[in-house]
Amino acid sequence: MEKKLQKIIVLTFASSMLSLTSFAQKTEKGISQKNLSENGSPSLITFNEKSEYKRSDFQKALKDQLKLDNKQTYSKIKAESDKDGFTHEKFQLYHEGIKVEFATYSIHSKNDKIASMSGEYYTINKVNTKPTLSAEAAFEKALNQIGAKNYLWENQADATVMNYSKPKGELVLLPSMEEQGLKRKKDNVRLAYKFDIYATNPISRGDIYIDAETGQTLFYNATIKHLGEFSHGGKTVSSEKKGTNADKVNFAIVAANAATRYSGTQTLQTTLSGLSYILSDGTRGNGVQTYNSARTATYPTTNFTDADNNWTAAEFNNTNKDNGALDAHWGAEMTYDYWSAVHARNSYDNAGAKIKSYVHYNLIAAGYPDNNNAFWNGSVMTYGDGSGTGGFDILTALDVAGHEIGHAVCTYTANLAYQKESGAMNEAFSDIWGACIEYRAAPTKSTWLIGEDIERRTGHLSLRSMSNPKTEGQPDTYGGTNWYNVSCTPSSSNDQCGVHRNSGVLNHWFYILSVGKSGTNDIGSAYNVTGITIDKAAKIAYRLESVYLSANSTYANARTYGIQSATDLYGAGSAEVIATTNAFYAVGVGAAYSGSSDTTAPTAPTSLAAAGTTSTTTNLTWAASTDNVAVTGYNVYNGTTLVTTVTGLAYTVTGLTASTAYTFTVKAKDAAGNLSAASTAVNVTTTASTITYCTSKGSSVAYEYIDNVAIGGIANATGANAGYGNFTNLTGNLPYGSNTIILSAAFASTAYTEYWRVWIDFNKNGTFETSEQMVAGSSSLSTNLSYTFTVPTTALAGTTRMRVSMKYNAAQTACETFSYGEVEDYTVNIGAAAITGFNNTIASELGNENNLFDYTIYPNPTNSFVNISMADNRKVSYRIINYLGQQVDAGKLSENAINVNKLSTGTYIIEINDGQKTMTKKLIKK
CATH class of the missing domain: 1.10.390.10 (Neutral Protease Domain 2)
Known part of the structure; x- marks a missing residue:
């Protein structure tokens, strides 16, 4: 022992x-360890109880340990205390009164004694501290290096939003940035001008360092941090500044339900402004506010608004992807809450900074090749709308918001x-x-x-x-x-x-x-x-x-x-x-x-037993190793495969397959990483599956029934099955990600509106939950209907139940008996390789009968103007798209004809959108 x-x-x-x-050396009084950087200067020094440094002795500690000369001084730039009793003070190095860029050192104290010190120190031997180049000349060289068409200081409104002004330049001493890591054996420090340059076309922001003697560009430190690695083009699209649409008369902060694009319905904070609610939260720090850039490359104060504070999918899940703004707002709130609750940090700067998010930012107009990005620009969050297929959807997902605001946290920490x-x-x-x-x-x-x-x-x-x-x-x-x-x-x-x-x-x-x-x-x-x-x-x-x-x-x-x-x-x-x-x-x-x-392994655990075995789980228990004081955990094995490591003496194994034999063992692990011999094995056979699904069927198939279901290799054409068909003997492969199902109805004579629903039991618990409904739509067509859905990565792999339901004239639940229609059950194999068992080019998209509409185009072909006539006079917007998939015109449909004089001769697609559904037709320009 x-x-x-x-x-x-x-x-x-x-x-x-x-x-x-x-x-x-052990003889160095008061020091437990000293870690040296590549250039030989200390990167971390820890002190023991023999150290005489008090917290107030920070200047002495810095001078003693870093061997400062009389030309060098440290100035305190930040002090913070944590909940573990430490005080952390950060200091900036100056040489002959000039800041040495990146040369910060921190003192970590506890109980009024210095516990450790860490940071970057640069040895400065001979360096010129008198510039031969003026700040104005250096600035011109910086602009030539950036080479942008436009800069933020030229747009006063956006510059004010960013609290940004035209840079005047700061004289600093810059260590060589060419060698990092193992290669930096000595320090090479140069006098430089530092400029924070924000370009808007093409967009970039960063600190550029210009040698104060030669005018050479020494380093560019990007401030704009992107979500991913993408190339940036130089395309320019003009944009028009938008004004606020918020009435500033009356304000009240109110909780709201919001149907987000990616995270379901969530509760978020809004503000009543006049007669509308806006995405503005005044309960967290100095606020969380989400704005609408409205497909421009600007930062306006245009708000997203709602009349009743119930931000529904019907209102915001539109072709403009406005529900993405709800994700951005909720994501910023959850990011603030995480930092506050978990790390006791008050916003990204630890001083309650307001978190501003701008949605529908036009990255193409800012010089990017597409809209597939999001970034932190040093002041605010900026989200592109994505390009959809082949790229990304609107980039406002929760982890994207956390990622980008995380860059702001890094700016204010490391x-x-x-x-x-x-x-x-x-x-x-x-x-x-x-x-x-x-x-x-x-x-x-x-x-x-x-x-x-x-x-x-x-x-x-x-x-x-x-x-x-x-x-x-x-x-x-x-x-x-x-x-x-x-x-x-x-x-x-x-x-x-x-x-x-x-x-x-x-x-x-x-x-x-x-x-x-x-x-x-x-x-x-x-x-x-x-x-x-x-x-x-x-x-x-x-x-x-x-x-x-x-x-x-x-x-x-x-x-x-x-x-x-x-x-x-x-x-x-x-x-x-x-x-x-x-x-x-x-x-x-x-x-x-x-x-x-020590390489001696612990003794093996004993008395391994299994109890409470079901079709998918079993409960393992064991007695501790006799060396339990030194044991840090127990490895649980299924055969030779490591299942998990636990610190206790029990573990419930989940995710097992019904009617299957397993062999489990356990090994003890100590602090040195030694593993014991395996315990005696326990053999377990899971029970047969006992999942029972609810019943659902149609009472009559005299007028309509399901006559075709095709998915993942299943191509099942059937007649009426008395209201319910059990086809679980048929298995379709469903890979993770996008899948398409083909459905069709048969009618005895008249075609009626039928509501279609499809559920898949992704978690295999025998219940068709709301989140497991993959298809929802209605149609009165007897032809094949297609519907594309996504199998989430959280779905359990292997076989499970899929239910297809068709009901006359009303939406259904997964577990009901209804008057007219039919229900069919199938088996699908989640995670299996895709099998194409049907030709989806012959299928029409399943929509919603209540949202179908029609329109006529005349004259078509045309050489100058085209009129659009709606069958029911609903309000719609339009887009004209060429055969390369590029949008060439768009707008709101009014009583006026659309002028197509500017279009080249050829064939186009005109898309009409009523906010819920889109329909397209061919347009020919003579």
């Missing part, structure tokens, strides 16, 4: 190619420079916070996929995957497959040396730290990590970003500071420190945890 207790002692940092760690490894970690932290916010606010979503709600590209489930980065082209190992070589010159064309690609490494570290994983990484390191939960992992990640990392930190620095963060929170040698260390090892950064040299 004593030998085992010795295993859990003190964390020892093992040196490796990536750890870049150097220890202080301020990681947007290039190479520091930029990759900047992107990764945004993904981490997007996942955490989604996990807290919408736990049924796919936590570890980023952008899955907006994804519309063939062959992709999401923009990025934190659980398996390689599926979306990212590396899961430092320097491994898909790693972007950072020995390059950062530019927009190489994504600032791969910041969106290489973020996969820290993303995967966080995933492994949260849930655990075993395997062998791309550089041949075998690992076995016990997860500590996403909540604990988030605390470590936040401390890493907010307390320790600085502008030019590398992955090696992240490992050092991550371990220190875990030590601060949970103690040296804790399970959390072990997991943090080994999760970095798993992604190829640094060595595995080595708490002691």
Whole structure:
């Protein structure tokens, strides 16, 4: 027992190619450890009880440990206290009174004593501090480098929204940004002018540094952080500034129900302004407000409004995608709540900053090739509408909002420079916070996929995957497959040396730290990590970003500071420190945890038993290893496959298949990573499936019945089946993502309006839930009808029940008996490969009979004007689209004819939209 207790002692940092760690001599009084950066300066110093530094001695500590000369001073720029009793003070380095860019150092104190200090220090030997180039001349060189057509200071209204003005330039000393990580062996510091330049066509914003002697561009640090890696074109479309439509007479903050585009109906805060409600929340910090850019490349104060504060799908789920604004507003509120409740942070700046979101921003007009992006521009959130098929839907999903506002958090904490490894970690932290916010606010979503709600590209489930980065082209190992070589010159064309690609490494570290994983990484390191939960992992990640990392930190620095963060929170040698260390090892950064040299494994657990076995679950219990004091967890195995790691003595295995035999064992795991022998095996056979579905049928098929269902290889043409047909012997394959079903009705004589509903039991619980209704529509056609739906990634793989219901003249539920119509049940195989069993080109789209409308076009062909006549005089809008799919004209339909003189001779499509449904017809221009 004593030998085992010795295993859990003190964390020892093992040196490796990536750890870049150097220890202080034991004779150096008061220091526990000293980690050195590539240039030889200390990046982290921790003190022990022999240290005499008090919190008030910060200037002495900085001068002693960093060997400052008389030309160098530190000025305090920030001080914050956390709930763990630490005070963190950040200091900015000045040399001869000039700020040294990125050179910040932090003092971490507890109980009025300095516990540690960390940051970036640059040795400055000989440097010219007198510019030979004027600020005005440097500014002209900066503008020539940017090369934009327009700048924000030229649009005073938008500049005011951003609290932005034309930059005058700041004189700074800039360390060389060309070498980061292992290559930076010495410091090369240059005198430079720094300009914050916001271009609007093509759009960009960042700090550009111009050498104050030569006029050379030294570095560009992008402020605008995008959701993904996309190229930017230079196309220009004119836009017109919109004014506010909000009446400012009366204000009241009110809770509202809102049918969001991606997250169902949610409660959000609005403000009564005059006679309308607007998306403005005054209950969180200094406010959360969502505006409408109205397909322009501007930032107006135009509000989204609703008359009764019931923001329904009928009103906002339109072709303009206005329900995306509800997601943006709710997402900003949930992001604020996450930071407040979980990390005690008051908005992104920790001072209650107002969160502003702009929806329907026209990225094409801002110089992008398409609208498939969202970004934080240094002041506000900006969302494009996406391009739909082949790109993204409107980019206002919850994890996208969390990601982009996460960039703002980074600006006010680590301020990681947007290039190479520091930029990759900047992107990764945004993904981490997007996942955490989604996990807290919408736990049924796919936590570890980023952008899955907006994804519309063939062959992709999401923009990025934190659980398996390689599926979306990212590396899961430092320097491994898909790693972007950072020995390059950062530019927009190489994504600032791969910041969106290489973020996969820290993303995967966080995933492994949260849930655990075993395997062998791309550089041949075998690992076995016990997860500590996403909540604990988030605390470590936040401390890493907010307390320790600085502008030019590398992955090696992240490992050092991550371990220190875990030590601060949970103690040296804790399970959390072990997991943090080994999760970095798993992604190829640094060595595995080595708490002691002991390699003796614990004794095997005993008395493994199974009880309460059902068709899908069984309950396992066991007795502890006799070395239980040193055991940190128990691995549960199904055969040789690791199922999970738990800290207790019981586990309920779920997701089993009915009538199937399984063999389970358990192994004990200690702090040093040693595994015991396996326990005695327990054999389990699950029971047969006992799921019973509710009954539903039509009482009469004398007038109509289902005569065709085709999906995933099923092509079932049947006659009347007395109101119910059991076709569960037929199985259709449904891959995750988009699927199409073909349905048709048979009529004895007259065709009646029939309501169609299709449910699929995705969670296999025997109940057809509201969220499992995949098809809803009505039609009086006897021809084939098609309906496309999405199988969510949360659906359980394998076979399950699908119910098809057709009811006369009214919408139905999944479990009812009705007068006229029919119900049929089938089996579908979720996650199986797609099978095409029908030709959907012969099918009409299933719509809603109540929303059908018709219109006529005349004259057609035409050479000048065309008239549109609605059969029922409803109000509609129109779009004219050429055969390349490009919109060439649009507007509201009035009594006036549409002038098509400007169109070239040819064939076009004219689309009419009444806010709920669209119909298209051919238009010929002579």
